[in-house]
Amino acid sequence: MKKRSTLVSIVTILMLSLFLSACGKSSDSTTSTQQLGANAGENATELSFWTFVDLHGKHLDKMLGLWNQANPDKQIKLNVSVMPYDDMHNKLLLAVTSGKGAPDIADIELGQFPKFLEGDNVPLEALNDVFAPYKDVVVPSRVEIYSKADQVYGFDYHVGATLAFYNTEILEAADVDYKTIKTWEDYKQAGIKVFEKTGKYLGTADTSATWQASLLLAQQNSDFTDANGNPKVNSPEMIKAFEMLVDLQKNNVIHTIPGGQPDTEEAKGEYNKGNYASALMPEWYMSRFVNEMKDLKGKYAIAPLPVFEEGNPRSVGLGGTGTVVTKTAKNVQLAKEFVAFAKLSKEATTEIWNTLGFDPINMDVWKDDAVTKNPDNEYVQYFKTNAFDTLNEIKNEIQAIKSVKASPSIGSVLNTVTLNAIFEDGKDVKEALDEAQEAIEQELK
């Protein structure tokens, strides 16, 4: 009896440990590396690139093909490593500041960017010379956010203009026409109707991201920080913004969402099931719809955001990723030229819209109907309206939110403590924001 049970347990352990160690491996080694630039010759220069978004690697792959064709004497092979967001930024910061082990080219997310610009010895290469030819065609505010003392350090993929995405199927069921939503009051009345007739929420009350806070501040020409970069998260504009959101929440117009904000796995599941009828997000959220919420194809329409009063600016560029060249790059000049080509050229920006579905920072493309209204484009096919109709309508109203030294602390306090206190625990807005201001100041001391 005893022998048999021993045997059984040994076999069980062996089987399970095999299974579990297999799991362990795949999740521990989340970094995947691959070499791009198949058409490069033997004399090609090898460069390395770190990113946290798989699709960014695919974009560079296409650009690399074009680059190698056009520059036979300066061909490149690119080793792309894709790592999880936190992991990549932490490793990159350690590598560039210690001067060892950094890649030649890397993606740095906007919220993380100020950390790389701190102090006097910025570990990144200034890109001013390769930027000069594109100076007049790109959106200036999208370059400023990656600059310090007139030196440009990164090129973005997109503007990230905030838009309103409406689920027309749900709205029609509630007898609401999204085109009539112009102000937050209209949005509220529409949401009340939607909840009464369908039991669904019109929007989200975000607890883990500041998209909503940013767009509401921009509409009031305000920001999280003052002109000197000091935090002011308990400003009258912030209080007005959050009191409006709390009012929407109390009227069942918006509701907290699993995952805490629309751009999370859990939340995209909720959207895909049709539990929320609108998303007020930057333009790049289109790519999440097309790639991760396939059930909603043909149901969503795009419109400008509601505002407090008609005449307020209706959009703000949010989110973003700057591609940088590190000081330790093997061939700095080549890396810089390639990054400018891959991010700013007409070819690049056309490709950014086609494969990534982003609103490129080179605005030449915005006017090119052959590109933006191409019926074969999946981002054109998915939505009921064309994104560029709305983008061109609001293009002179796109504000910016500054990204400064205090920004990472502001983001982490709001996203971990304050937003949860307001929307989950029902804490008084002013009180919560005063505490946030105090916590941020304490952290920056």
Next chain:
Amino acid sequence: MIKKFVYSQKVAPYVFVLPFIFIFLIFWSYPLLNSFIMSFQDRMLGQDPKWIGEANYSKLLTDKVFLTAIKNSVVYMLGTLVLLIPFPMLFAVMINSKLMLGREFFKSSFFLPALTSVAVAGTIFRLTFGEMEGSLMNSFLGLFGVEPVKFLKDGEWSMAALLILACWRWTGVNMLYYLSGLKSIDNEYYEAASIDGASAWQKFKNITMPLLKPTTIYVTTISVYAGLAMFTESLMMFNGNNSPKNIGLTIVGYLYRQGIEKNKLGYAAAVGIVLLVIAMVINLTQLKFSGMFKKEED
């Protein structure tokens, strides 16, 4: 000369402990000394360090987030002590008993979770305790008509989830320590007790418990340290180092946030020194009261 040296009985013991001494000096004393120095500096990678005296420590004292982290770590540590000492001891006694059926099966299945990677286990627990209606815990509660709970947004629930994860992972390991402790207890004591007519409870209380004391002291010591230094479990459970309202932030999590995420190495070093002091104070007190420092009395 060399031969004399190699065969010398006086030198040999030093040669044998040399590797340990080196490892101790290079990987323990040096980093400890260095972080002690760093804790008095304003230090960032890539920039020159600045000596700022005790500024980091006085900032820590008023840092509410750090106090939250200490509270979380201490509550977690106490929770693991309450759950991971008596129960593994009890299970070990049960499994050691000849009356128990399928002993080997229980032994291995209790131990199995310790072999899984924390990354995998933490992710699975995160999904289990998800706030969606369809998550495992909420579907289970749904059977009894309970509304979905947002487990990982609530301080008490998420501490419970972390403790459940800890129990699932470490019960088997602590049980093995106790099993080996039990094997070293001479059976004659129990026979003598039986002859005197002692009940099972009396035998447990008066023979097993006292003779397991060295094991208990050992398990307590490592549990205090492991509890205070917990980090990966929380990182995986909350899918990152930022949990809602910092309910999952631990001391090491705060050290990581300051040192790695914000590149404030001096401040992070001060956090580390405070952790060391807390762990040492608790453990030394505990060891003193359990009589570990007294000389063996015959």
